[in-house]
Structure formats: structure tokens, C-alpha cells
Amino acid sequence: MGKPCSSPVGNNARSKGYRTDTRNILAAHYKSKAQTARFCGHRIMAIEGMTGRMTPNELKELYMARVDPHLTHGCEISPDSDDVHVKQLSKVQLQFIRQMLNLHSRSAIAPLFTETGIIPLRVRRFLLVLSHLIYFLGLAKEHFARAALDSSIELSARNKTSWAKDLIHAATRLPFHCPAFVLTHSTSIEDVEDYGKTVKILLQEWFQVSINQNEKLYLLYGRLEPQKDKPPAYVASKMRHYLTMVKTQTHREALTSLLLSTHHLALEVLRYANHAHQPVARSDRLCRFCKVEVETPEHALVTCTSSSDLTELRSAFLAKLFHDAPHLANLMAQLSNTEFLKSMVYSRPTIALVAKFAFNVLELFYAVPVLRP
Known part of the structure; x- marks a missing residue:
């Protein structure tokens, strides 16, 4: 059997x-x-x-x-x-x-x-x-x-x-x-x-x-999405324009890292304990170039003038940006650096240009060690 x-x-x-x-x-x-x-x-x-x-x-x-x-x-x-x-x-x-x-x-x-x-x-x-x-x-x-x-x-x-x-x-x-x-x-x-x-x-x-409620995501505060035949409105969740319109991977990921605060600028890097280093107070996470202001995305992309390479890169970028999107020239004088950076990102026609600029700026910063107090 x-x-x-x-x-x-x-x-x-x-x-x-x-x-x-x-x-x-x-x-x-x-x-x-x-x-x-x-x-x-x-x-x-x-x-x-x-x-x-x-x-x-x-x-x-x-x-x-x-x-x-x-x-x-x-x-x-x-x-x-x-x-x-x-x-x-x-x-x-x-x-x-x-x-x-x-x-x-x-x-x-x-x-x-x-x-x-x-x-x-x-x-x-x-x-x-x-x-x-x-x-x-x-x-x-x-x-x-x-x-x-x-x-x-x-x-x-x-x-x-x-x-x-x-x-x-x-x-x-x-x-x-x-x-x-x-x-x-x-x-x-x-x-x-x-x-x-x-x-x-x-x-x-x-x-x-x-x-x-997340201070790291301040660049996403108050974001409004364009609507067809309607004024811009809040949209909770969707595939965002910068993820679909920016075709170059490195440029897209650089911009994403800025918006979602996963970049390697001092604002984010010094937030955490790292080996023998303790977290640094926000006010002490200073720019590696000017050593005066906090190294934030808006400081790196809009404000800092302590690097000649950075200022030349920004001048060329702004000339092209204002040519393609003239309304942003007036906003730069009216808005804070943070709000102006958000306006650049939210502008769909020039998003690929902004992403490329973000990538180039981060490359300049990453080539220099972060400034630790």
C-alpha cells in the first residue's frame, strides 16, 4: 500500500x-x-x-x-x-x-x-x-x-x-x-x-x-495647481509637473531633493547627529561660501553672492528665465527669497530650466565640504 x-x-x-x-x-x-x-x-x-x-x-x-x-x-x-x-x-x-x-x-x-x-x-x-x-x-x-x-x-x-x-x-x-x-x-x-x-x-x-506641520517641507506650503479655465487651486495629491516635465534625471532629482528637503545643504545635513557630530541649531547651519547666512535652498539659489562661479551661473540663469517668463522679474522684487523660489518652481513653462539651474547650483555647493561650527 x-x-x-x-x-x-x-x-x-x-x-x-x-x-x-x-x-x-x-x-x-x-x-x-x-x-x-x-x-x-x-x-x-x-x-x-x-x-x-x-x-x-x-x-x-x-x-x-x-x-x-x-x-x-x-x-x-x-x-x-x-x-x-x-x-x-x-x-x-x-x-x-x-x-x-x-x-x-x-x-x-x-x-x-x-x-x-x-x-x-x-x-x-x-x-x-x-x-x-x-x-x-x-x-x-x-x-x-x-x-x-x-x-x-x-x-x-x-x-x-x-x-x-x-x-x-x-x-x-x-x-x-x-x-x-x-x-x-x-x-x-x-x-x-x-x-x-x-x-x-x-x-x-x-x-x-x-x-x-513639517518645517522641512516649507517649500510646499500654500502650493496651488493651475486649472484649465479656472484660477489655480489646491490639489492634495497628483503626479506633479516637475516629475513629468523635467526629462533629465539628474536635474529632476536635484529639484525634488530641494522641495522635499533631502538635499545635502547645511540646513538638512546638520539637522542630524553624524558619527561624532551632534545636531546643529538651525541658526548655526551656515553657508559654506559666505559663512554668514543659513545655507537653505533659497539662499543657495537666490541670495548667496560669495562665489564668483555661483553669481555667474545665477546671472545667466536669470537672464534666460526672465526672457522666457517676464512676470517672474517683477515677482523677484516683490517677494521674499523663499516665495520667489516657490514661484520659479511653480512656473510650468520654465520648470526644466529651473531644474537644470538647481542641479548646477547643488553641484557647486557639494564640491565644497559643509561648514560645521
């Missing part, structure tokens, strides 16, 4: 990542999908060895096609009520976006989404669950999926573990505060749709608050 075969149900369950010996029966599934998504992300980045550096827009398309499906796989049957499992998926998303923008691991999180238009994974997975709930609510009462939903709601009402209870708890685990999600037998499709709209609005508000 041959060996007795093991249970096909058990084998199938284990192969799909279902386990009953863990607190969450889908814990292995989360881990497996995180590994697969990470592998797909590495393969996308490896393509650049053959194609050359891809633009953020191209990388976003590949991310949505090849990585996001793994990060959201099964989210409709497993609402993210536990942090420990979804965090490993979110880590893959953050790593990919940082690679996409060439940012280091200490870069602020909110701009990863505001600058690319990608939705934070926990929020995206929750919205997908809501869309499936809407589908379930639209089914006839005798449909198996609807019967399962009704049973789950009944268990939740009795404070028992269930899909409905996990979904209600998942609403409390979003990165921003949401009103309590109510799921009962009287919950309608319209109620769920309204709650989804509320989540999207609160997400936009969270983006704005996260940017405005």
Missing part, C-alpha cells in the same frame, strides 16, 4: 497562505504577498539596467500594474484590523516610491503620496473593501455572499469576531481620524458610498496638515 495522502484541503489552504495556528488566518498570505510585491518592485527597477532611468510617471504605471495588485490582493476578504500584517505591505510601497523619486529612508512620508498621486496603501485597501461591501449590499438576500455578509453583521452586533467587525475596526486604523463606521442590517449602499467620500476628503486634509 502506498503512503496515505495528506489532506488536499490542508495542502490547498497552506499553499494559499491560510493557517489556523496563527491569530490571523491570513498572516502567511500577507507575508507572501509582501515578498512577491517586493520582488516585482526589484524587477521593475532592474529593467533600468537595459532601458536607462525611467521617469516617475513610467515607474508609477509599472507599479500600479505589477506591484499594487499584490499589495491589495485579498483585501476584500481581510480588512486590515491588525497593524502588524499590513505594515509589511506598506513598507514595500514606501520603499518603491522612495526609489522612484530617489529619496533616502528618512524622507518625509506624506510627500511620497502628494507628489505622485499614489494613495497610501492602508487607505487604498480600505476603500477597496468598501467597494466590495457596496457590491455585497446590492445582492439579493438569498445570494450566498449576501447571506454571509448578513451573518457577519449579526456576529458583529453580538461583539463576536467577524468580517464586519474587522471592517469596523479597520476604519479606526487609518492614518487619520475618521468618524465611526456603522455597519448594521439597515446600512445602505448610499451610507457606504458617503462614508467612502468622507474618507477621501479626510485623506486630502491629512495630506495638507502633514505638509503644513
Whole structure:
């Protein structure tokens, strides 16, 4: 007689990542999908060895096609009520976006989404669950999926573990505060749709608050996006123009580093402890050329005159800039250095010119060691 075969149900369950010996029966599934998504992300980045550096827009398309499906796989049957499992998926998303923008691991999180238009994974997975709930609510009462939903709601009402209870708890685990999600037998499709709209609005508000409360991101304060046949308006999250219109990789990444404060100017470098060096007070992070003013992006690009190479570079740049965008000449006299720098960046027709100038200025500064007190 041959060996007795093991249970096909058990084998199938284990192969799909279902386990009953863990607190969450889908814990292995989360881990497996995180590994697969990470592998797909590495393969996308490896393509650049053959194609050359891809633009953020191209990388976003590949991310949505090849990585996001793994990060959201099964989210409709497993609402993210536990942090420990979804965090490993979110880590893959953050790593990919940082690679996409060439940012280091200490870069602020909110701009990863505001600058690319990608939705934070926990929020995206929750919205997908809501869309499936809407589908379930639209089914006839005798449909198996609807019967399962009704049973789950009944268990939740009795404070028992269930899909409905996990979904209600998942609403409390979003990165921003949401009103309590109510799921009962009287919950309608319209109620769920309204709650989804509320989540999207609160997400936009969270983006704005996260940017405005981070002193490192002051160059993003008050940013308005051009609108067709309308005045400029605040847009919380989208693929920004400088990531799509600046075609030269080094120029684009130089400008990105200034806006997101991942540059190597004294303002950022001296912010952290480094080997034997302690963090330096902001007022003491002085320019490596003039040794008088704080070395900020606006000082480097607009103000400093202590380097002849820098002043010649700036003069040539401003002549070209004011020729292509005459309105900026008046703004330079009216605005502070910070606001003028923001105006240069927000001007779409000359963004490639500004990015090239930013790259050249940073190259000059990086050629000289940072000034430590």
C-alpha cells in the first residue's frame, strides 16, 4: 500500500497562505504577498539596467500594474484590523516610491503620496473593501455572499469576531481620524458610498496638515495647481509637473531633493547627529561660501553672492528665465527669497530650466565640504 495522502484541503489552504495556528488566518498570505510585491518592485527597477532611468510617471504605471495588485490582493476578504500584517505591505510601497523619486529612508512620508498621486496603501485597501461591501449590499438576500455578509453583521452586533467587525475596526486604523463606521442590517449602499467620500476628503486634509506641520517641507506650503479655465487651486495629491516635465534625471532629482528637503545643504545635513557630530541649531547651519547666512535652498539659489562661479551661473540663469517668463522679474522684487523660489518652481513653462539651474547650483555647493561650527 502506498503512503496515505495528506489532506488536499490542508495542502490547498497552506499553499494559499491560510493557517489556523496563527491569530490571523491570513498572516502567511500577507507575508507572501509582501515578498512577491517586493520582488516585482526589484524587477521593475532592474529593467533600468537595459532601458536607462525611467521617469516617475513610467515607474508609477509599472507599479500600479505589477506591484499594487499584490499589495491589495485579498483585501476584500481581510480588512486590515491588525497593524502588524499590513505594515509589511506598506513598507514595500514606501520603499518603491522612495526609489522612484530617489529619496533616502528618512524622507518625509506624506510627500511620497502628494507628489505622485499614489494613495497610501492602508487607505487604498480600505476603500477597496468598501467597494466590495457596496457590491455585497446590492445582492439579493438569498445570494450566498449576501447571506454571509448578513451573518457577519449579526456576529458583529453580538461583539463576536467577524468580517464586519474587522471592517469596523479597520476604519479606526487609518492614518487619520475618521468618524465611526456603522455597519448594521439597515446600512445602505448610499451610507457606504458617503462614508467612502468622507474618507477621501479626510485623506486630502491629512495630506495638507502633514505638509503644513513639517518645517522641512516649507517649500510646499500654500502650493496651488493651475486649472484649465479656472484660477489655480489646491490639489492634495497628483503626479506633479516637475516629475513629468523635467526629462533629465539628474536635474529632476536635484529639484525634488530641494522641495522635499533631502538635499545635502547645511540646513538638512546638520539637522542630524553624524558619527561624532551632534545636531546643529538651525541658526548655526551656515553657508559654506559666505559663512554668514543659513545655507537653505533659497539662499543657495537666490541670495548667496560669495562665489564668483555661483553669481555667474545665477546671472545667466536669470537672464534666460526672465526672457522666457517676464512676470517672474517683477515677482523677484516683490517677494521674499523663499516665495520667489516657490514661484520659479511653480512656473510650468520654465520648470526644466529651473531644474537644470538647481542641479548646477547643488553641484557647486557639494564640491565644497559643509561648514560645521
